[in-house]
Amino acid sequence: MTFTSAYADEFSVAENTYKEDLEFDIESTKKVNNRTQIKETVYIKNIEIEGTNVIKPEDVMSVMQMQRGDEFSRDLIQADLKSIYNLGSFTEHMKAIPITNADGSITLKIVLEENTPIVDYTLDGNSAVSTDELMTFLA
Numbered sequence: 770m771t772f773t774s775a776y777a778d779e780f781s782v783a784e785n786t787y788k789e790d791l792e793f794d795i796e797s798t799k800k801v802n803n804r805t806q807i808k809e810t811v812y813i814k815n816i817e818i819e820g821t822n823v824i825k826p827e828d829v830m831s832v833m834q835m836q837r838g839d840e841f842s843r844d845l846i847q848a849d850l851k852s853i854y855n856l857g858s859f860t861e862h863m864k865a866i867p868i869t870n871a872d873g874s875i876t877l878k879i880v881l882e883e884n885t886p887i888v889d890y891t892l893d894g895n896s897a898v899s900t901d902e903l904m905t906f907l908a
Contacts, residue, residue: 811841814874820881824858829879832856841867841875849879859883 816837818826833849835842846865853859859881866878890907892900 809873812874813837813839813841813877814870814872815876817876817878818881819878820859820863820883822883823886824856824883829853829856829881835877841877846877853879853881857884 813835814837816830816833816835818829821829830836832852832855834852835845835849839845846867850863850865853863854861860883862882864878864880866880868876868878870876892903895903
């Protein structure tokens, strides 16, 4: 899976979900990195999870390493996006947007898109095994 920048100060999951190495575009964290390069510690004040309908935001937070009060880390954001994707409930269209607060801390906004749930299916063309028998394996 490759993480790239779609907008300034934003991390997103790119199309190639098969690549194991994760990469960030340096420009995507320019404002945050400028502060961290000066050795100023930047902390996460809040984490907002958006785009969840069926999955609870608490369930997403439970797989994340980075939590409120932790030091901001591009590497942890990278790992957290991969962990969220590995839940299997979300598409590769996800973003982590660090927003700088007035006090110098970061609000991390995680924007997700849930996979479309399967609500119905039909079996067609089965002649060797009955539909009822097949349905016992699918129910």
